[in-house]
Amino acid sequence: MYNSKYVISVLVIFLAVFSYPFWGNLASKDYTGPKLSLPADQKQCIEPVEFMRSQHMTLLNQWRDSALRDGKRVYVASNGATWEASLQKTCMSCHTNKAEFCDTCHLENAVEPYCWTCHVPPKGNE
Amino acid sequence: MKRSRRQFLKVASLSVAGLGAQLAAGGMTKAAAAVKPSYKEDALALKAKRWAMVIDTREFASKEDFDACINACNTAHNIPQVPGKTEIKWIWKDAYEHTFTETTNKYQSKEVEDREYFMLCNHCENPPCVRVCPTQATYKLESGIVAMDYHRCIGCRFCMAGCPFGARSFNFTDPRPYIKDINPKFPTRMIGVVEKCNFCVERLDEGKLPACVEAAPGKIHFGDLSDPESEVRKLLEENYTLRRKPALGTEPGVFYII
Numbered sequence: 001m002y003n004s005k006y007v008i009s010v011l012v013i014f015l016a017v018f019s020y021p022f023w024g025n026l027a028s029k030d031y032t033g034p035k036l037s038l039p040a041d042q043k044q045c046i047e048p049v050e051f052m053r054s055q056h057m058t059l060l061n062q063w064r065d066s067a068l069r070d071g072k073r074v075y076v077a078s079n080g081a082t083w084e085a086s087l088q089k090t091c092m093s094c095h096t097n098k099a100e101f102c103d104t105c106h107l108e109n110a111v112e113p114y115c116w117t118c119h120v121p122p123k124g125n126e
Numbered sequence: 127m128k129r130s131r132r133q134f135l136k137v138a139s140l141s142v143a144g145l146g147a148q149l150a151a152g153g154m155t156k157a158a159a160a161v162k163p164s165y166k167e168d169a170l171a172l173k174a175k176r177w178a179m180v181i182d183t184r185e186f187a188s189k190e191d192f193d194a195c196i197n198a199c200n201t202a203h204n205i206p207q208v209p210g211k212t213e214i215k216w217i218w219k220d221a222y223e224h225t226f227t228e229t230t231n232k233y234q235s236k237e238v239e240d241r242e243y244f245m246l247c248n249h250c251e252n253p254p255c256v257r258v259c260p261t262q263a264t265y266k267l268e269s270g271i272v273a274m275d276y277h278r279c280i281g282c283r284f285c286m287a288g289c290p291f292g293a294r295s296f297n298f299t300d301p302r303p304y305i306k307d308i309n310p311k312f313p314t315r316m317i318g319v320v321e322k323c324n325f326c327v328e329r330l331d332e333g334k335l336p337a338c339v340e341a342a343p344g345k346i347h348f349g350d351l352s353d354p355e356s357e358v359r360k361l362l363e364e365n366y367t368l369r370r371k372p373a374l375g376t377e378p379g380v381f382y383i384i
Contacts, residue, residue, distance in 0.1 A: 062163050068275045071267065072165035073331050085165065089311055117316040118276060120204075120308050 034108045037100035046077045046090075057113070060087060087119055096122045170333030174350035176251075176270040177325055178379040179336075180361045181244050185345040192219045192242065198341035202326065204314045206297075206304030214295040214304075216323040217246040217338055225382075226368055238384060244346075246338075247272060247293040247323035248370060248378030255285035255294065264320075270351075270379060271325045281318035290374050294322045351379065 001007065045052045047059070063085035067073045075085045084090050095101045098121040106113060186192055199205065199217050206214050223230050225243040253272045255264050263278035264285055286294045300317045308314065312328070315321050326336035334340070339348045349358035358381070361367075367381040 059163070062165075064275070064277060066163075066165040067331075068273065069265070069267075070165070071171070071269070071327070071331055072167050073171075074166045074168055076164040076166060078162065082166075084168075088313065092310075114316075118313040120310050120313060123310065 034104045036104055037097050039094040039096070042094055046075070046081065046083050087115065092122045098122065168332050172330045172333055174269050175352035176350060176379065177249065178349065178351035178358050178381065180347040180358045180367065180381045180383060182345050182347070182383045183241055183243055184383065186242065186244070191342070191345070192244070194341045195244070195338035195346065198337040201307070201309055202312065202337040204305050204309050204312050206301035208299065208301065208304045212298040214297065214301065214321060217244060219243060220245055225370060228371060228373055229368065243382060245291070245293070246380060247325070248291055248376070248380045249325055250379065251377035252375060254288035254290065254376060258284040258288040260284065267327065271327050273324055273327055274322065276315055276319050276321070279319040281320065283320060285320055290371055290376065294320050296320050
């Protein structure tokens, strides 16, 4: 092999850099999700937490269509409780801290929903 | 080990069938776990087949009379007070010849001609704005109200061209800085969307009359045009009323007692 000294050393460096995500992660700590400020006086959201975590945007879309197009503004949750289908009047009355609830998680997941260009965040935030 | 073609096909078909069954079963349990949405109307909601408004223009004389309604609307809907030509209007007042453009006769009652008149979205029975909207951001509800879903508005302003009453306003700038006290119960709008009066559909759905009607008791009347027993129908029978631009055939839902 010609120039084996250079070829092998560059190969080793390349492999080390290329495989960095694997061995780098082995050394680092496990990923922990962002810490959200949850309403202190409530135990559960309107639906189970897993559903809310993964489906809240779908639910809000359904709320909007139901309220605006069908005039049905009362949401019947899976446990039978009823809620007004309104982001500002229902969600934000418990989740009064947009910065430490909505924004923390959205930032972590690199999503930028444009709810707040129109919807009014609760006053406690400003 | 030697396998016959027959044996191979048996094993292969069984495994494919097994895989399919597993996927189907997984899909079904997922569907069962998903929350079934269910929605209903508020028990207090006011209902009508055709909402209409009757404005007693004889009752509106001073600036305060008009301002009471306009301010009530502004606070209820977070309407920005943008100065100049880019102003946002839901309900406003204007002169006789601008309101009733088709009925300007010579030598009319001076008093009627000098009066000012409220203007707002007429919630037409045949709304041209709904026909031209390319995204169905504006639509007619079963109750006759021409409503808007600002989420869908792309700001093309076809509706503004379509509306013969000038009832629609475009947000040329971010409206937030022009709202003094933001009402946290209603959203604002954003730059690039059209907005207009919504006959307070959000209030009707929770059993309240429109904000301007509430602010002018006995001066603005609101009710079901399709119900012969309703207050608005009785007022229409007893008083001479006008509608704006009737010749266009849009069938406005706002009546003016002259």
